Amino acid sequence: MHVLIFGAAGMIGRKLVQHLAQTGELAGQAITALSLVDVVPAERPVGFAEKTSVEVLDIADPGAAARVIAGRPEVIFHLAAVVSGEAEADFEKGYRINLDGSRHILEAIRREGMKAAYRPRLVFSSSIAVFGAPFPEVIGDEFFNTPLTSYGAQKAISELLLTDYSRRGFLDGIALRLPTICIRPGRPNKAASGFFSNILREPLAGREAVLPVAPEVRHWHASPRAAVGFLTHAAAMDLKSLGARRALTMPGLAATVAEQIEALRRIAGEKAVRLIRREPDPVIAGIVAGWPRTFDARRALALGFRPDASFDEIIRIHIADELGGSVPVPS
């Protein structure tokens, strides 16, 4: 099986590549070719380098996606995007990459199918940013999309396109609205959501972290490992039961900041918790107040998508996958 990943050098992309290289298979079939595409060169996975090709291209360039689709991969992961903050700061760039880029990929697939029968599986990473406040307490599967960012609008539009291209038989697509990824590896960044990861990752590494919101703030989380599980499950499952409704809210773990901190205390002790400094930031608190808190993702659950079991598990996954299995700070 030939697998192609757009956005292979991003955080989720790298995790997915690692996973595919380790298992060597997807949807019960051996991976014979792995094409990694991004605007920067993606890393070839150890032990899988000979089956891997790396292509540097920008999906916003018309014709670029067609070059790699010409290889007729059976499964395509579309994870390429500029993030929320950048799409908001640079209106034109956001639309060029997050809308035109998605459309170029869909069109490249449709046009490839005009040469000879071709209907690949397309797994698209969408976002809960397709939703916008005011929300009901729990957001159900039939709640409407009213994004409050250009990024959210671009994701919602890409979902509609993917659904229509699927209905027309050009491809077999599914869009997954990923929860906020926690614990996000790497250094703290300026994303408004960064603190959800910072307050765990930094203390686990013996460093201070800033908490800008109240402990009562509730949010919707998934570990990087759960996200990779969503993507590979979506690549393998029978999509017939989705009917014409191909965008799914993924089951996350709803947790308050206080619950996150309690989990940290159980796993890394009081000393780690003491590294969290409360520093209320009304701007960040305001942004976060407009975010969804809890979903009833029953469609995805019924289709076999599995959330993290607890925040303890989310922390243990980070320790296993990023910290070599142990916590530097003793409790």
Add this chain to the structure above:
Amino acid sequence: MHVLIFGAAGMIGRKLVQHLAQTGELAGQAITALSLVDVVPAERPVGFAEKTSVEVLDIADPGAAARVIAGRPEVIFHLAAVVSGEAEADFEKGYRINLDGSRHILEAIRREGMKAAYRPRLVFSSSIAVFGAPFPEVIGDEFFNTPLTSYGAQKAISELLLTDYSRRGFLDGIALRLPTICIRPGRPNKAASGFFSNILREPLAGREAVLPVAPEVRHWHASPRAAVGFLTHAAAMDLKSLGARRALTMPGLAATVAEQIEALRRIAGEKAVRLIRREPDPVIAGIVAGWPRTFDARRALALGFRPDASFDEIIRIHIADELGGSVPVPS
């Protein structure tokens, strides 16, 4: 006030032009210039010809919309589209006109605003085709968009774009999801929804009409006059109260075919009703079964949009506006 209409030669466009020319004003201001744009030359309204300019262009051509937006109209009606059947039959044409065309208009406005401050009112005619079965019995204002046609997808995408461009301050937009227009003037066409109008318009003119579905079939209707009322109200109202939710389902009149026929009987008598020939068509019945029946359009009602009062009124409007005030067939 300068008013521009994209799609001025279409059915609703012509009705709107007539209305604006008759009243000579919009949103309480005298209309000093009326620009009519379509792919065919729109008719200059009687008594308003000297204030009217007619432009033939295709919004799918990049740069075409910018030519007329350069006139900096204060109010823009965007009614241009290829219809549902055509967008389904010709995939590329549907996207070129209903998606790229809408985007060209939005971009032309945004770019005009980069030269000097410009933030026109944009009223866009969307459609209940943004919804797709299965439905709840009554569709509320927060029900999600899962279109089952390319036309519906294109309308839903245009709504998202208009909303994001409005949120960013490039324009002041509102999208109206129009009910099925009844009684549609002109000759019977091949649209699957045509019979809702045919079974009234044809008997009123002394001609036979075919009814392909059961009398129990319920649908969501608005007269051409009500549709024009929606558009002019949307051009005049304060949009602040809409917040970031700028797509509204318009209040239609929910009626069964049997109720339509009863209204015809009351107004034009038994002889007219006898001109309706039952000829069940399982294909049309199947298509219609997938359509929405009833909405709870409470947001639009609260904002002052007014539906037709009854099917008797819908028929009387047709008689007044299309038949010179009298019915050729005596009861």
